[in-house]
Amino acid sequence: MQGLELKNLEKHYSGNDQPTIRRFSAKFEPGEFVVLVGPSGCGKSTLLRMIAGLVPVSNGAINLDGKDITNVESNLRNISMVFQNYALFPHMNVYENLAFGMRIRKEATQTIEKTVTEAAKILHLQDLLDKKPGALSGGQRQRVALGRAFVRKPKVILFDEPLSNLDARLRIEMRQEILKFHEQCGAISIYVTHDQHEAMTMADRMIILNQGVACQTGTPEEVYNNPVDQFVAGFVGSIPMNFIHGRGILNEGRSFFQVGSYKIDLSHIGKDYQLDWSKNSGGLTLGVRPEDIYLDEHYSHAVAPSPKMAAQVKMVEYLGDSTIVHLEGDIGSFKSRFNKDLRVRKSQKLDFVFDLKKLHLFTEEGNKLPC
Amino acid sequence: MSVRRLILYVMLTAGAVSFIYPFLWMGSISLRPMTEFQDLGLFSKNFTLANYQAVFDRIPIGRAFMNSCLIAGTVTCSVIFFSSLVGYSLAKLKFKGQGAIMAIVMISMMIPGQLTLIPLYQLIVYFGWADSYLGLIVPSLMSGMGILIFRQTFMTIPYELMEAARMEGAGEFQILRKIFWPLAKPAIVTIGILTFMGSWNEVLWPMIVVHEKAMMTLPQMVVLFTKGGESGGQFGVEMAANMMLVVPIIISYSFFQKYFVEALASSGIKG
Numbered sequence: 001m002q003g004l005e006l007k008n009l010e011k012h013y014s015g016n017d018q019p020t021i022r023r024f025s026a027k028f029e030p031g032e033f034v035v036l037v038g039p040s041g042c043g044k045s046t047l048l049r050m051i052a053g054l055v056p057v058s059n060g061a062i063n064l065d066g067k068d069i070t071n072v073e074s075n076l077r078n079i080s081m082v083f084q085n086y087a088l089f090p091h092m093n094v095y096e097n098l099a100f101g102m103r104i105r106k107e108a109t110q111t112i113e114k115t116v117t118e119a120a121k122i123l124h125l126q127d128l129l130d131k132k133p134g135a136l137s138g139g140q141r142q143r144v145a146l147g148r149a150f151v152r153k154p155k156v157i158l159f160d161e162p163l164s165n166l167d168a169r170l171r172i173e174m175r176q177e178i179l180k181f182h183e184q185c186g187a188i189s190i191y192v193t194h195d196q197h198e199a200m201t202m203a204d205r206m207i208i209l210n211q212g213v214a215c216q217t218g219t220p221e222e223v224y225n226n227p228v229d230q231f232v233a234g235f236v237g238s239i240p241m242n243f244i245h246g247r248g249i250l251n252e253g254r255s256f257f258q259v260g261s262y263k264i265d266l267s268h269i270g271k272d273y274q275l276d277w278s279k280n281s282g283g284l285t286l287g288v289r290p291e292d293i294y295l296d297e298h299y300s301h302a303v304a305p306s307p308k309m310a311a312q313v314k315m316v317e318y319l320g321d322s323t324i325v326h327l328e329g330d331i332g333s334f335k336s337r338f339n340k341d342l343r344v345r346k347s348q349k350l351d352f353v354f355d356l357k358k359l360h361l362f363t364e365e366g367n368k369l370p371c
Numbered sequence: 372m373s374v375r376r377l378i379l380y381v382m383l384t385a386g387a388v389s390f391i392y393p394f395l396w397m398g399s400i401s402l403r404p405m406t407e408f409q410d411l412g413l414f415s416k417n418f419t420l421a422n423y424q425a426v427f428d429r430i431p432i433g434r435a436f437m438n439s440c441l442i443a444g445t446v447t448c449s450v451i452f453f454s455s456l457v458g459y460s461l462a463k464l465k466f467k468g469q470g471a472i473m474a475i476v477m478i479s480m481m482i483p484g485q486l487t488l489i490p491l492y493q494l495i496v497y498f499g500w501a502d503s504y505l506g507l508i509v510p511s512l513m514s515g516m517g518i519l520i521f522r523q524t525f526m527t528i529p530y531e532l533m534e535a536a537r538m539e540g541a542g543e544f545q546i547l548r549k550i551f552w553p554l555a556k557p558a559i560v561t562i563g564i565l566t567f568m569g570s571w572n573e574v575l576w577p578m579i580v581v582h583e584k585a586m587m588t589l590p591q592m593v594v595l596f597t598k599g600g601e602s603g604g605q606f607g608v609e610m611a612a613n614m615m616l617v618v619p620i621i622i623s624y625s626f627f628q629k630y631f632v633e634a635l636a637s638s639g640i641k642g
């Protein structure tokens with residue numbers, strides 16, 4: 001089988017009572033750009049290091065193009081890595097940094113020169129070859145790091161938060177550069193970040209990791225529209241999903257979500273839940289994205305409106321292309337995203353509706369109920 | 372320039388002169404005839420190399436100089452090489468017994484040298500290394516201080532550099548040679564100078580293990596010469612011998628001074 005396959009990978013650092021990575025399985029096709037995303041400390045770097053061969057695997061197997069490389073030395077794996085702080089050798093100039101691996105492998109001078117020149121051309125480093133990393137800007141260092149990964153012609157390139165040291169504007173620019181570079185390489189790219197926005201914009205496919213477990217794998221659209229649990233729902237999205245905590249009740253054979261005096265008939269959401277709400281104390285969380293909340297009467301025909309609810313404007317964040325409104329109502333506080341043309345003032349009292357087709361329901365354990 | 376500044380400069384200059392003057396005077400006396408040794412000035416019409424001639428005539432000081440160079444040179448290279456190996460493994464690798472090795476290094480630095488003098492001498496005699504280069508060199512091939520300075524320096528080098536090198540196929544020794552040594556240049560120079568000076572100036576140990584003139588080190592010979600009577604109490608001749616002892620150190624220090632100061636400042640070790 002072509003590609004990279006991880007089978008039930010586990011990592012247990014000695015001294016920690018909990019394993020850092022638990023039964024992680026995934027397949028990566030050649031040419032795929034997969035983003036691994038998760039909160040700090042969830043084990044993203046550990047997973048990359050296991051793939052790179054820098055950290056021994058406690059359990060499970062890694063296959064590359066059908067060969068088991070679980071215990072192969074990291075330099076023989078045909079895998080490159082781009083580190084967060086670039087890890088350029090400060091005492092060598094750009095040329096020597098790019099040539100380092102080939103010098104270690106004692107390749108011929110002409111081969112080295114040819115390969116370095118080629119990489120330098122692709123990454124626009126020709127004029128920087130005799131500079132030391134200390135004399136380069138953040139973006140240039142980043143490109144040298146990419147070049148060093150490229151010269152090996154690897155089958156897999158691992159990126160560990162490569163953009164987190166750059167300022168916001170450069171980061172957006174480098175995202176494009178990395179994607180372009182990825183296309184030229186044709187390798188499998190596995191890209192780690194804790195920035196979900198970066199993940200959404202770059203990924204062919206994303207894997208969401210939480211406490212060493214892969215919660216969900218899918219395209220950014222799938223993950224955004226159909227999160228498998230409350231963690232993923234809350235993690236993905238630049239303004240997090242609103243969670244409204246209430247309870248499920250059964251009334252005359254129909255299920256309702258209720259918080260205070262506000263009620264939504266769950267049969268409108270999709271399924272008719274024939275659940276015994278009293279069994280698990282009835283706790284139920286409603287998830288709604290800020291863009292799926294509408295001012296009453298302002299929604300289009302495509303929207304299936306929920307019953308109205310009243311809320312007061314607490315704060316208005318004007319972003320230029322849209323406006324984020326912080327609201328406080330009987331159902332608790334939540335945020336909504338509105339069209340930039342809509343003007344609301346602080347302390348204003350307004351009526352809102354949710355789009356019933358876009359709601360998510362989570363049990364108390366954070367599991368998603370089918371919608 | 373403010374008055375405070377002026378006062379500061381005057382005081383600093385006075386301090387510098389009071390340190391340097393005795394050295395200059397020593398140099399001056401070594402170049403002047405015996406009769407002028409009570410003159411505290413630096414200049415004379417009668418400069419001569421006669422005192423140096425006398426030293427060369429009376430003792431094999433050239434041979435002693437070569438011995439010292441050989442011993443201090445070997446010890447310095449060896450301390451840099453082996454201490455950096457140990458420092459690297461203590462700073463960047465993980466292995467069983469690491470704590471114990473660290474403890475041994477620390478303890479070896481806490482025990483005063485005088486305490487180990489006799490057992491060490493017995494050991495050297497047992498090996499048959501008295502009156503030989505081995506007896507002079509082997510006991511100082513490693514240095515606890517060197518290990519600690521290297522460990523400290525290497526700890527500041529990020530793991531990612533090692534990992535990047537390792538992914539390219541570099542082994543531990545290549546990582547040390549191609550990355551850690553070049554990045555630790557100031558530490559290497561500091562340890563180099565401290566070790567070289569320490570070895571060059573060592574008198575006690577050579578006195579104990581060496582009795583043959585041909586194997587003697589420069590300071591040993593100069594001390595024996597000036598205190599042991601061979602100089603005949605001639606002050607100028609004694610100074611000439613002393614000059615031959617200190618000049619190599621001064622030259623090498625001024626050569627590496629830039630690195631040395633930099634390294635002392637960054638390693639937090641007081642000279």
Ligand SMILES: Nc1ncnc2c1ncn2[C@@H]1O[C@H](COP(=O)(O)OP(=O)(O)OP(=O)(O)O)[C@@H](O)[C@H]1O
Pocket residue numbers: 013014015016020038039040041042043044045046047194
């Ligand atoms: N060498 C190690 N020894 C013991 N525990 C470790 C080691 N490296 C990492 N860990 C632990 O494993 C967990 C995951 O660490 P890891 O660096 O993989 O997280 P991460 O997802 O990359 O986080 P971040 O986003 O902050 O980089 C952490 O709790 C960390 O303390």
Ligand SMILES: [Mg+2]
Pocket residue numbers: 044045046160
């Ligand atoms: Mg990390």
